[in-house]
Amino acid sequence: MSPAARLRGLKPDWISDPKVWRTEVLAGLVVALALIPEAISFSIIAGVDPAIGLFASFTMAVVISIVGGRRAMISAATGAVALVIAPLNREHGFGYLVAAVILAGVFQVVLGALGVAKLMRFIPRSVMVGFVNSLAILIFMAQVPEMTDVPWAVYPLIAAGLVLMVFFPKITTVIPAPLVSIVILTAITVAAAIAVPTVGDKGALPSSLPVPGLPDVPFTHDTLTTIAPYAFAMALVGLMESLMTAKLVDGITDTHSNKTRESIGQGVANIVTGFFGGMGGCAMIGQTMINVKVSGARTRVSTFLAGAFLMVLCIVFGPVVSDIPMAALVAVMVMVSFATFDWHSIAPKTLRRLPAGEIAVMVITVACVVATHNLAIGVVVGSITAMVVFAKRVAHLAEVTAVVDPDGKTVVYRVTGELFFASSNDLVGQFDYATDPDKVVIDLSAAHIWDASSVAALDTIETKYARRGKTVEITGLNDPSADLHGKLTGELTGSH
Secondary structure, three states: OOHHHHHHHHOOHHHHOHHHHHHHHHHHHHHHHHHHHHHHHHHHHHOOOHHHHHHHHHHHHHHHHHHOOOOOOOEEOOHHHHHHHHHHHHHHOHHHHHHHHHHHHHHHHHHHHOOHHHHHHHOOHHHHHHHHHHHHHHHHHHHHHHHOOOOOOHHHHHHHHHHHHHHHHHHOOOOOHHHHHHHHHHHHHHHOOOOOOEHHHHOOOOOOOOOOOOOOOOOOHHHHHHHHHHHHHHHHHHHHHHHHHHHHHHHHHOOOOOHHHHHHHHHHHHHHHHHOOOOOOEEOHHHHHHHHHHOOOOOHHHHHHHHHHHHHHHHOOHHHHHOOEHHHHHHHHHHHHHHHOOHHHHOHHHHHHOOHHHHHHHHHHHHHHHHHOOHHHHHHHHHHHHHHHHHHHHHOOOEEEEEEOOOOOEEEEEEEEEEOOOOOOOOHHHOOOOOOOOEEEEEEEEEEEOOHHHHHHHHHHHHHHHOOOOEEEEEOOOHHHHHHHHHHOOOOOOOO
């Protein structure tokens, strides 16, 4: 095989497919248009110039398209990150914010290398559904301010945008419906001189590319201790939001992503963003849904072009972009929120079949996210609630049955189920210490010891019998249980 043929064999099929390129290019353009008002809004939340958020969105998207582990996912400046670092900027200044972004990137690289992505397997489905639904609610809530105290013309424009996005795909899917909607509504408002809020009203767009440089802070231990808590919080929030988004896109596209690479890639993107004076960011779920679900993008090209188009639109076509009515972008985001929400999860038929604990976890996750506007907090609280529900459910699975030998000299207690901190607490009270014969056998052949609490419970049972001059024999331990019991017995309660 010739070198050229071998090279062709290494290239993905989509590289030579014009249909894929058209989809990716148009998807990147739609995402770039939707990123502009969002990035400006998040800049305001963080208390920085709008250009800072736009620069961050540009560098995050371009870098993550190369080093990230999830194709077609969009990373940019986000509200979650802005909320975390806003107090630092307010109290210490912009230089400290930039230094915190760089340090947060370093933390993310380290956490990614340590395998933090593997923790994703412990997030149950009910939390994931709650995460998706709360995300849809947050996307919709973010549009409400754009629909209140506005000229009446905004409402028919939003309605027209929604109608276009619903019905245009029935005509053709060659051009993304959101792009068609944005172009048509912009043309109408400009041609008819309709006075409605526009992208330009959000803030001035940058006129040049960002320039790399070091943060303007003293490189001292005091600076490090000042920025470290904010940087670590930003690193955790950014990673959690990015990994949850990656998992969501995995399900939508039925493909697998490299979560460890994505974690490290997020760190690299934030380090680069910090050196270019950006406010940092993470995966953007709303824009990712526009890219993947609405526009049908599937490769890194759309992510790269979203960042590249963002700067081109701001620097070259700034006056045109400034004329885009916010109503057009609001319509796009409202459509995204409806498409993102898992309507099946709240159908009466589904709710009747789901265990009450699963419903509670889903509701608590949504409530926490909506109340705090922080997806990471909702996921953590939801996961902890799911663990409590699970522990309570399996705590009752450990059963004890007693059989006394015919000679009356021995009693055999057969323990069935999983022994861990929740179930082992009730274990001690299921033995008849006073009236049992002198020899007691505890058969654990149908049980498994998971933790030190269970070993301590068994030691307590032996101690209670020993005080009455009775002996206890534990039998039937499987190898892992025997190993754990052998290491810890007698070491936890101080006596046998």
